Amino acid sequence: MAPNTSVVNADNISGSKIVVQFNPIIQLPIKLAGSHNFSLWKAQVSMLMHGHNLFGHLDGSIPILSKTISKNNLEVSNLAYVSWFHQDQLIQNVILATVNATIGSTIASSPNAKVAWDALHTAYANKSQTRIFSLRDRLTRLSKDSCPVADYVHQVHSLCDELATSGSPVSNEELIVKILTSLGSKFRKISVVIRTRDSAITY
Template identity: 55%
Template sequence: MASVDPTIASTVAAADSSKTVWDALHTTYANRSQTRVFNLRDQLARVTKDTHSITEYLYTIGSLSDKLPTVGAPVSNPELIVKILNGLGPELREISAAIRARDTTITYEELFEKLLDHELFLRHEDAKKLSSPITAARLPLPPNLTPIIATTVGRTTTLSNGTRIHAPSLNNSGSQT
């Protein structure tokens, strides 16, 4: 009895055979194991990418799916791939559709690599959008200023305030005429 865990010592001491001990322990802990399976599967079903990076999202899924075999409920590769694709969200719809359209099954590792590459591609696209050319905004003039509008006819430009500007012409040698 010295090597028996204190949490099960009373169950072992009260039993009259090893089979009785085994049955009692199985009944006690099998229910907890089933609860653990349900809990892990529920957590796995609820995981979505949301605002997480691909690495964080797949790490969470991988961690949960790695725990399931230890409680007797392994997740198959196709089941895992479907779970991952379903939780990606609309911003990764294109790559999800491409992976679903494949003729061959993709492995978790291949999917991880492809999703990381696509996430990097999307970041580069977003960076391009942010570095677009500078645009000017038309601001209203203060009430004491009026805009100047210029009209050019030939070599003479007339401003809206009446000022005329005459532009000299240049001959082939570059001197004014």
């Protein structure tokens, strides 16, 4: 006999909740469309799961429970598995609801939330050298030209986010050098001040 399981809305949590039900449209408005917004999508899902202490379903720290347990030398149904399965299915459904239709089949075919999460990392947080070299090359070639400073800095940060997701983060020093080098003569005084300040810092 299955245990009594209470399902609650994630935005109306009580201390007695066992299974958390989510509202992806409200809580997770960003849909995964590909590698270009994977970092942002991952952040919103991670924060929501951490907020409800459920991120373990994604990173494996909440282990997959066995469907049966041994009791009095007999194999019997594991009632704890039922609650785990309900929660894991709801988390997997959240992931499915927040990706583009072209990506959905990967999630739907996964046996649990962790496998789906790992599959997306393999596809979009690819640590292959080819992808890293491509992103590094784009960052190197990126120049301010005639675009506003804010837009240029935003483009630099976006590429740095993708590099971090791909496993090759850009250091703060690299980031500063990249931005200051491309600002041009109009911002030379600001660059000199920042470089002088940084060189004067001792550790």
